[in-house]
Amino acid sequence: MLKEMQQVLRLIMLMGKQRQKLGLRTGGGLLLLLWTDTEVSTQKLNCTVNCTVAAAGPWCAGIQMEALQPALVRLKESMCPCVWPCNEPDPEELSAFTDLYGSLRFLLSFQVKDTRHCTSEWQAHLEAFLRTFTLANAGIQIHLKLKINQEASLREFSVKVKRRVALADQLLLTLDVTCSAPPPCCVKKGCWCVRGHPAIGGRLPLSIPPQTMEQGLFGDLSVQVVTLLTPCLLPYPNVATELTHIQVLVYNPSNIPVTGPSGFFQKLPAVLDCQELGLYRVYCSSFKDLVYSGGTVYTVEKDSWDDPEQESSLPTVQQSLLLFFFLQHSDPFTSQLTDLMATEMLIELHLEDILNNNRQALVAAVQTELRNTLKSQNHRKKQQEKLHAAAEVILGSSMSIVSSSSNMDFRNACLSRMKVCVCQVHDTHELAASLRESLWRVTSWKFVPKAKCFSTKMEVHPENDEPTTAEI
Amino acid sequence: MESRAAHFCSEIDKLHAKLLINVGVTTDWQRAEKEINHQEILNRIESIILEIVTSLSKAEAPVLALPNRSSWANISFDSAIGLQMSSRQSVTTIRADCPSSVTKFAQILKILSVIYRLVQSNSYATKSVCLHRDIYYNNTKLFGSQKAVDSIVDDISCMLKVPRRSLHVLATSKGLISGDLCYMEEDGTRIDCHSSSTAVSVSSNISGIKNIVSSAKFVMIIEKDATFQRLLDDDFCTKISPCIIITGKGVPDVNSRLMVKRLWDELHIPIFALVDADPHGIEIMCIYKYGSVAMSFEAHSLTVPSVMWLGLLPSDLQRLRVPKDALIPLTKRDESKLCSLLERPYLTSQPEWQKEMKLMQQSKVKAEIQSLTAIAPDFLTQIYLPNKLRYGGWI
Numbered sequence: 103m104l105k106e107m108q109q110v111l112r113l114i115m116l117m118g119k120q121r122q123k124l125g126l127r128t129g130g131g132l133l134l135l136l137w138t139d140t141e142v143s144t145q146k147l148n149c150t151v152n153c154t155v156a157a158a159g160p161w162c163a164g165i166q167m168e169a170l171q172p173a174l175v176r177l178k179e180s181m182c183p184c185v186w187p188c189n190e191p192d193p194e195e196l197s198a199f200t201d202l203y204g205s206l207r208f209l210l211s212f213q214v215k216d217t218r219h220c221t222s223e224w225q226a227h228l229e230a231f232l233r234t235f236t237l238a239n240a241g242i243q244i245h246l247k248l249k250i251n252q253e254a255s256l257r258e259f260s261v262k263v264k265r266r267v268a269l270a271d272q273l274l275l276t277l278d279v280t281c282s283a284p285p286p287c288c289v290k291k292g293c294w295c296v297r298g299h300p301a302i303g304g305r306l307p308l309s310i311p312p313q314t315m316e317q318g319l320f321g322d323l324s325v326q327v328v329t330l331l332t333p334c335l336l337p338y339p340n341v342a343t344e345l346t347h348i349q350v351l352v353y354n355p356s357n358i359p360v361t362g363p364s365g366f367f368q369k370l371p372a373v374l375d376c377q378e379l380g381l382y383r384v385y386c387s388s389f390k391d392l393v394y395s396g397g398t399v400y401t402v403e404k405d406s407w408d409d410p411e412q413e414s415s416l417p418t419v420q421q422s423l424l425l426f427f428f429l430q431h432s433d434p435f436t437s438q439l440t441d442l443m444a445t446e447m448l449i450e451l452h453l454e455d456i457l458n459n460n461r462q463a464l465v466a467a468v469q470t471e472l473r474n475t476l477k478s479q480n481h482r483k484k485q486q487e488k489l490h491a492a493a494e495v496i497l498g499s500s501m502s503i504v505s506s507s508s509n510m511d512f513r514n515a516c517l518s519r520m521k522v523c524v525c526q527v528h529d530t531h532e533l534a535a536s537l538r539e540s541l542w543r544v545t546s547w548k549f550v551p552k553a554k555c556f557s558t559k560m561e562v563h564p565e566n567d568e569p570t571t572a573e574i
Numbered sequence: 575m576e577s578r579a580a581h582f583c584s585e586i587d588k589l590h591a592k593l594l595i596n597v598g599v600t601t602d603w604q605r606a607e608k609e610i611n612h613q614e615i616l617n618r619i620e621s622i623i624l625e626i627v628t629s630l631s632k633a634e635a636p637v638l639a640l641p642n643r644s645s646w647a648n649i650s651f652d653s654a655i656g657l658q659m660s661s662r663q664s665v666t667t668i669r670a671d672c673p674s675s676v677t678k679f680a681q682i683l684k685i686l687s688v689i690y691r692l693v694q695s696n697s698y699a700t701k702s703v704c705l706h707r708d709i710y711y712n713n714t715k716l717f718g719s720q721k722a723v724d725s726i727v728d729d730i731s732c733m734l735k736v737p738r739r740s741l742h743v744l745a746t747s748k749g750l751i752s753g754d755l756c757y758m759e760e761d762g763t764r765i766d767c768h769s770s771s772t773a774v775s776v777s778s779n780i781s782g783i784k785n786i787v788s789s790a791k792f793v794m795i796i797e798k799d800a801t802f803q804r805l806l807d808d809d810f811c812t813k814i815s816p817c818i819i820i821t822g823k824g825v826p827d828v829n830s831r832l833m834v835k836r837l838w839d840e841l842h843i844p845i846f847a848l849v850d851a852d853p854h855g856i857e858i859m860c861i862y863k864y865g866s867v868a869m870s871f872e873a874h875s876l877t878v879p880s881v882m883w884l885g886l887l888p889s890d891l892q893r894l895r896v897p898k899d900a901l902i903p904l905t906k907r908d909e910s911k912l913c914s915l916l917e918r919p920y921l922t923s924q925p926e927w928q929k930e931m932k933l934m935q936q937s938k939v940k941a942e943i944q945s946l947t948a949i950a951p952d953f954l955t956q957i958y959l960p961n962k963l964r965y966g967g968w969i
Contacts, residue, residue: 340671485673495680495716496626496636496670499687503623506694512620519624519631540630545671548635 103151103214104228107134108358109443110155110210111235113170113177115356116442117208118161129241129276130159131203134232135191137249151250154191154211158200161242162207173439174210188213195247225250232259234351234359234397238426240264241276263297269326269428270305275357277426283333286419288547295334295555298424301474303327305430306467311459314452319445321433323456325464328426329471335419335482336552340545342486343479344404347422348384348472351397352453354446355431359397366457366464367398373465379476380404416486417546423475425468489545497541501534585966586791589844593880610736615693618734619686626670635671638682641732642666643868651919656864656877659732681717681726685709685743689730692742705778706745720746728828732871738828739781739875749776749830750802753811753818754790755837757783767818770809773802776820780832786840789816792963793837795881796821797849797858801943801954808955814963825858828869831876834862838878846884846968848959851891852902852940853911856931859883864920882968883927885958886943888934894958900945904938926969 114132133156157165167174188211200206225248232244236259244259261278268274277300285294308323335341350367352360371384387401429449436445449456457464504516517529520536626636641663642648648663670679692704706727710720717723724745731738750773756766760782767774777783794817796802802821811817818837822830838845847862849855863881865873891901904912912935915921921928934940946953961967 340673488673489671489676492670492676492680496683499680499683500623500626502687503619503690506691507616507620509616509620512624515624516627519627537627537630540633541636541670544630544633544635545676548671 103136103153103224104231104361106212106214107153107155107228108231108361109177110212111358112354112356112443112446113173113439114155114157114162114208115239115358116439116446117165117170119356130157130161130243131199132157132242132244133196133199134244134246135195136247137191138251150213150215152188152191152211152213154196154209156196156199156206156210157208158203158206159242165207167208170208170439173443176440176443199245225255229257231359231361232257235259236261237278237351237424238275238353238357238359238428240278265297265300267300267302267328269302269328269430270324271430271432273430275328275428277328277330279330281332281334286417288417288543289338290549293337293549293551295337295552297555298330298332298334299336299554300426301329301331303329303471304467306460306463308429308456308460308463311452311455314448314455317448317452319448319452321431321436321445323449324430325467326428326430327467327471328428329475330424330426331421331475332424333419333421334555335421337549337555338419338547339482339550340485340489340548342416342418342483343421344418345402345423345475345479346420347387348400348402348425349397349422350400350425350427350468352427352429354429354450356442356446357428360429360450360453364398364457365454366461370398370465370468371400373461374469374472378469379472380480381476416490417542421479423472425471486546493538493541493545497534497538500537501530504533505530583791583963586844586963589882589966589968590791590842593844594842596880610740612693612696612740615734615736615740616690618736619690619693622686622733635669636679637670638668638679638733639665640668640682640729641871643728643732643871646867649867649870651864653920653923654879656873656879656920657867657870658865658873659871677716678726681722682730684713684716685723685726685730689741689743693740696742704743706743709743728869735871737872737875739779739832744778745828747776747778747829748827749820749822749833750774750799751776751818751820751833752802752806754788754816755818756785756787758785759783768811770812771806773806776829776833778829780829780836783836786836788818788837788841790818790841790843791816792844792846793818793820793834793841794884795834795845795847795859795862797824797847797855798943799823801848805955808952810955810959813955814960822858822862826861828876831862831869834881835876835878838880844968845878845881846963847881848884848943849886850940850942851886851888851934852942853904853908853915853934855886856915856927857911860915860918860920883930884962884968886941886946887967887969888930888937890958891937891939891941891945892933894946894949896941896945897948900948901939901941904934904940908940909935909938924969930969 111132133154135152135154135156137152138150191211196206196209229246232246236242236244240261241264243261246257246259248255248257261280263278263280264276265279266274266276279298279300281296281298303326305324305326308325310319310323331345335343350364350370352364352367354360368386371386374384376383382403384400384402387399431445431449433445436442504513507513513530517533520533520540622638629636641659642665643659645664648660649657650660651657668675668679668682670676688704688709706723707720710717710723727738727741727743727745731741734741752767752769752773754768756764756768758764759777760779765774765777796805796819799821802819802823805811805819811819820830820834820837826834834845837843845862847859849859859881863877863879865877869876890896912931916928916931916935921931943954946958950957
């Protein structure tokens with residue numbers, strides 16, 4: 103079912119991409135209705151799931167189903183286990199959708215017979231896939247309605263914070279840059295950046311291996327890397343950061359996530375130069391809190407010979423890095439929707455070969471992105487060490503004067519000042535401790551507001567997909 | 575012999591008499607400056623610490639405000655004193671939460687704590703002092719260089735509005751002195767500068783010097799150590815006795831300037847400057863005479879407005895027909911420096927100096943004192959200086 107759904111999404115996305123080139127809007131809604139037939143629902147062995155995919159909104163404006171017939175025929179051929187047509191969906195379900203996004207521009211229903219689709223595990227996979235899809239297609243609001251075995255559920259995949267990025271060839275993407283990491287306790291209300299700031303990396307041409315060419319894949323293939331580091335600590339320049347996880351997500355040219363494990367990316371850590379990066383090691387792991395499906399997750403460990411005592415006292419925020427690999431393909435001899443779909447399926451089928459054929463360049467690209475990310479991390483660490491060393495001198499010198507002063511008014515004034523924030527400061531020992539804590543907090547969590555972190559223009563309504571970011 | 579000596583010094587004596595008249599006008603004003611007592615210094619340091627504690631109690635980053643000692647905008651000129659810091663000066667903010675300034679913040683606090691201890695112990699009649707280099711060597715990682723300590727002590731002196739000598743932190747001296755002069759250091763060491771072959775290092779504790787004894791007729795400030803050594807080698811102080819020669823070895827340190835000032839305050843004898851005929855030499859001379867921007871907050875204890883320019887004058891180069899191959903063309907930097915000097919407020923009251931500098935501008939050449947050896951090897955000490963002093967060749 104997931105594969106079939108991907109195919110249908112591919113068709114819609116490729117249509118949308120063509121229209122994007124015409125400068126048309128890309129926001130809108132996507133409805134996915136999945137329900138089981140009541141007469142067979144009790145017999146799980148013969149579970150039949152009906153699926154309706156509907157699209158509406160600006161991103162679909164101008165699409166006519168009649169014009170899609172050749173592509174739909176091809177689509178049906180590629181989804182042969184499905185049954186065409188299937189039961190029509192409940193008109194009320196569709197009307198609620200059209201009320202939000204306008205009249206339907208695309209509607210397709212099909213049926214799949216497979217017991218796996220009746221399980222909660224499969225539903226979790228589906229949701230993870232849709233979340234990953236939304237990550238790079240944040241302008242499309244997805245409504246997933248499930249009625250499996252008489253259990254109904256409704257999920258809406260909407261994005262709080264979006265950011266439009268322009269890749270090469272004027273390709274525009276709307277990314278989900280929402281950061282849901284909770285702020286540390288030292289952060290005041292309203293002073294936490296809830297978004298990531300994508301950084302566009304290099305565009306890397308990929309050579310197509312000969313065996314893939316023999317299968318019919320020609321033209322120019324490339325990959326554009328985009329990185330997203332979260333949570334954002336730009337407003338807190340003195341806090342140290344620690345990169346702990348990296349996730350690689352690959353998207354095909356129609357911007358649909360490539361699912362399934364990648365041998366290439368799983369072996370990638372072994373060929374990274376960790377020493378150059380100042381890391382102890384990077385290894386493939388199964389990150390328990392995996393939000394996005396597909397992709398490969400790495401755990402990062404830093405050098406173990408750093409001073410553990412100092413490290414434990416220095417505030418450090420852990421960060422995760424998302425590495426987007428956006429595949430792009432162009433072939434002047436491929437313009438028909440059907441050919442585009444076939445090409446994309448070829449790319450997905452031979453992706454491992456393509457990646458391996460460009461191993462050196464891809465490894466270098468990942469190394470570069472990690473180096474750039476860690477440069478900032480290392481700089482922060484040095485700054486924090488500087489602050490820490492100076493703070494000890496400041497505190498020692500101040501306390502030396504307070505302790506040796508014979509001016510009772512001065513000493514009492516110092517003690518009473520700190521009593522305001524700390525209940526009991528009776529002597530210079532306690533004064534030293536409370537001064538240390540205050541100095542640390544004040545210097546480590548120094549807040550420098552950044553316009554790009556707190557701009558009020560980031561929220562975008564679905565029907566308005568004007569550029570979302572104002573870089574002031 | 576005596577009449578020859580008297581004749582030799584007649585111009586100098588006339589100048590001396592003229593200076594003594596002016597000294598009567600200014601001395602009372604200078605002496606009016608009060609010494610700050612030790613408790614007041616401690617109070618000022620404590621108020622800085624209390625401000626830091628107050629900031630931290632409000633969860634705000636502590637900040638120190640240092641008067642800006644490098645901006646001409648903070649300077650005013652008084653012909654009786656020289657360059658001094660304006661009462662309304664701009665400040666530089668040193669924050670404790672900024673990595674680029676936190677080290678300086680820590681350095682200031684560290685030195686403040688050292689000063690506090692030293693001043694505190696002095697209140698019990700034991701004069702304790704500390705050298706800049708001691709502070710540096712006790713904390714090399716924090717300060718990085720002795721120069722950093724020097725600069726911060728000056729910043730603290732300016733911030734607290736306390737004379738450097740009251741902070742009990744002494745800079746090491748680089749200057750040398752020789753001639754008709756004896757004095758006693760604070761620790762009781764007796765210093766005799768009469769030796770003809772070796773010079774004495776300028777004391778690190780000028781304010782502690784007492785029992786100054788000298789019959790010198792004049793003091794000569796010499797820009798460069800090489801020239802100073804030359805005069806020592808040629809036994810200048812014996813031949814043109816009695817006199818005192820002193821050098822700061824280029825841009826003078828504070829102790830060399832303090833020493834010149836002390837000699838003026840004690841002896842009220844003419845003070846001449848012997849510098850290269852180039853913009854850098856003129857600027858060095860102006861530092862002794864009018865002070866510097868960086869130390870303008872302590873102008874009263876550092877400047878000697880009565881300093882006279884003895885040589886090497888640009889007009890001397892033409893008058894003496896110094897060979898052309900001994901002259902050096904002015905660089906772009908020299909020309910720029912010369913223009914900058916001519917615009918300085920203190921030169922408006924020195925028309926003779928302006929004339930010499932404009933002559934240098936027009937001729938586009940400069941010369942070191944050593945260029946006089948092109949006329950004759952011992953021309954400087956045998957002919958040039960004796961004639962200059964005999965016939966009043968200073969401006």
